[in-house]
Amino acid sequence: MTTSSVAAPDTRDKSRGGARVAVQKFGTFLSGMVMPNIAIFIAWGIITAFFIETGWTPVGVLGGFGETAGVANPGLVGPILTYLIPLAIAIQGGRMVYETRGAVVGSIMTMGVIVGASGTTMILGAMICGPLGAYLIKQIDKIWDGKIKPGFEMLVNNYAAGILGFALAMVGFFWLAPLFKLIAEGLGDAVNFLVQHSLLPLASVIIEPAKVFFLNNAINHGVLDQLGAQQVQESGKSILFLLEANPGPGLGILLAFTFFGVGIARSTAPGAIIIQFLGGIHEIYFPYVLQKPILFIAVILGGATGVATNVAFHSGLVAPASPGSIFAVLGATAKDSFLGVILSVVLSAAVSFAVASFFLIATRKRDLASGNGGDMSAAMAKLQQNKGRDVNSATSGLLGNNSPANEEEAEASLGGVGSASTTTATRVENVVFACDAGMGSSAMGASVLRNKIKKAGIEGVTVVNKAIANLSGDEDLIITQEELTDRAKQKNPNAQHVSVGNFMNAPQYDQVVDQLKNQ
Incomplete structure (x- = not known):
């Protein structure tokens, strides 16, 4: 298969990029623990609300108040x-660290x-x-890996995990x-202080x-979910679940581009509104x-x-809204919060729309004159240059190696699909769209490309979506949004990598289809 050329050396600020990737990975790990269990939060929220x-x-x-036969009702809300x-x-x-055995000890x-x-x-x-429990049992198992006499494996493994x-249960009970x-109470006091002082x-x-x-998952799932759940138990609702999930700001941005944007950004914004506001996939407006x-601003x-x-x-x-759809x-x-919640979405969208419209109108003539406003790819290249980052690395799959100024040049300069830092002749049979959680935006992108491949009559190529943390190393081609490409490369440096600005309508999809035809 045709491949891309090797890029110029990456001259970006490694410490800054490395720190960003590290925080993203930490946040993804936290969300990886919480996201599969969101259904429990939702069920608990429904029980609480009713x-x-x-x-x-x-x-x-069920609600945990009053008495039955002289005994206080425990209900479902508290125990869940x-x-x-x-x-x-x-x-x-625990399962993410060391499969079932790690899950048992961790629990x-x-x-x-x-x-x-x-x-x-x-x-x-x-x-x-x-x-932590999973990590420790994993290290313990390494001590006698391959040294146990046949017939004693189950005995040693079970007693090692049990002991x-x-x-660890004693350490958790008495010390941790x-x-x-203390940490939870301190965070709660900090939030209460902000609320009481309107901050x-x-x-x-x-x-x-x-x-x-x-970078929001570390804050959202590491702190806000816990504090929000605690507030729900105390007062039946929590404002903290709305700090990140409110679809209003993103809706305002997309509406501004719908009315006052130019080129591709304007033409794709209306469709993005449906996906962001109704579907809850906020990544579409990033x-x-x-x-x-x-x-x-x-x-x-x-x-x-x-x-x-x-x-x-x-x-x-009463529970996390995940994904952040208006329906969710x-x-x-909460029963008494519909007016406030609806107004919060409407007003946040209105303010975001007004401010974004002001900036778009102010720069509209310049965008039209330069041509950048009509091409999101060129605009993102300019953004990366302004930030002092090398567009020949993370953005290579999106822009090509010559930082083209328009879409036609981008298509011409991108001789093959792949990471500019990786040269490979591997036949592409396994295409993976990867995003932070492996659900919303990547599922949307995979569906778009899958339909294009089907219409082209190409067979023998699978297109799936995954979380970046779940990349296994056997992917042939990985498609990510630009801000996540570095992490995807760390998980599988041998695959071809393509960075796109918009999963819904990226010109690179047609290039991928053409290359799949030619192979």
Whole structure:
């Protein structure tokens, strides 16, 4: 198969890029523990919304209030939050590190922390103890790997896991639980301080840019989910579930491009609105912000407006809204919060739209004159150059090696599909779209390319979507959004890599199809 040429040496700031990738990987690991268990959060949220004392249809035996035969009702709300959710997260985290054996030991250690920190939700403890217990049993197993006499494997393995689990449960109960409880209470106090002093909207200064750079998972799943769940148990709802999930800021950006954008950005924005606002795939609007970095101001102000609205109306959700679709948000909205939540989405979209429109109108003539406004790829190349990054590396699959100024030049300069830092003649049979969580945007991109391959009559090529953390090394061609390409290369440096700005409508798809035809 035809391949791309070897790029010039990568002269980017390695420390800055490495730090970004490290944070992304950490956030992805956290979300990898939580995302498979989102259904539990949703079920728990529905139970909470209906059956607690202030819910839609209060039922004491399910909601955990009142007495039955003189005995206090434990209900479902408390036990699910206290035991099921942390244990499910710990099991998933342990499995990610050391499969089933790691999941077992990690859950034992987590149980010690849960009981030891009675009264405090131990989601944070589960995220640490699940993987930590798995890592420790993995290291223990290495000590006598291949040294056990035949017939004694089950005895040694079971007792090793059991004894280590016992020890870790004691460590969790007596030492780690008080520490995690102190951390959880400190974070809770910090959030309460921000709420009481009307400072919570400032969180958007961190959260909104973090979303665009795929750095939000560490904050969202590492802190906000735990604190939000705790607030729900105490008051039946939490504003924290809306800090990141509000689809309003992204909707405002896409509406601004729909009315005042130029070229490809304008033509693709209406379709992106459906995917972002209704489907909840927020990644679709990230390239539009990256096209004009000044639009970070728009999403920050929009996000802050949404948070301020929810603070003013004391509104919140009963469970995480994942994905961040308007349907998921409304489905998780507390009984008394619909007005505040709807207004927060509408007002945040309005502010984001107004600010973004101002900047787009102000630069419209310049964009039309330069031609950059009509090509998101060229605009992203300019962005990378302004940031002092080498467009011949992470953006090579998107832009080609000569940083073309328009789409036609991009297609001409990209002689083959692949990473500019990798030369390979491997036949492409396994194409993988990879994103942070392996669901939303990558599933959308895979579907688009799959349909193109089908229409071209090409057979013997599979197109799937995965989380970057789950790349196995046997992929022939990996397609990612530009900000995630470095991480994908770390997982599989031998594959061909293509970076795109927009999974929904990337010109590189046609090039991939052409190369698959030629092979």
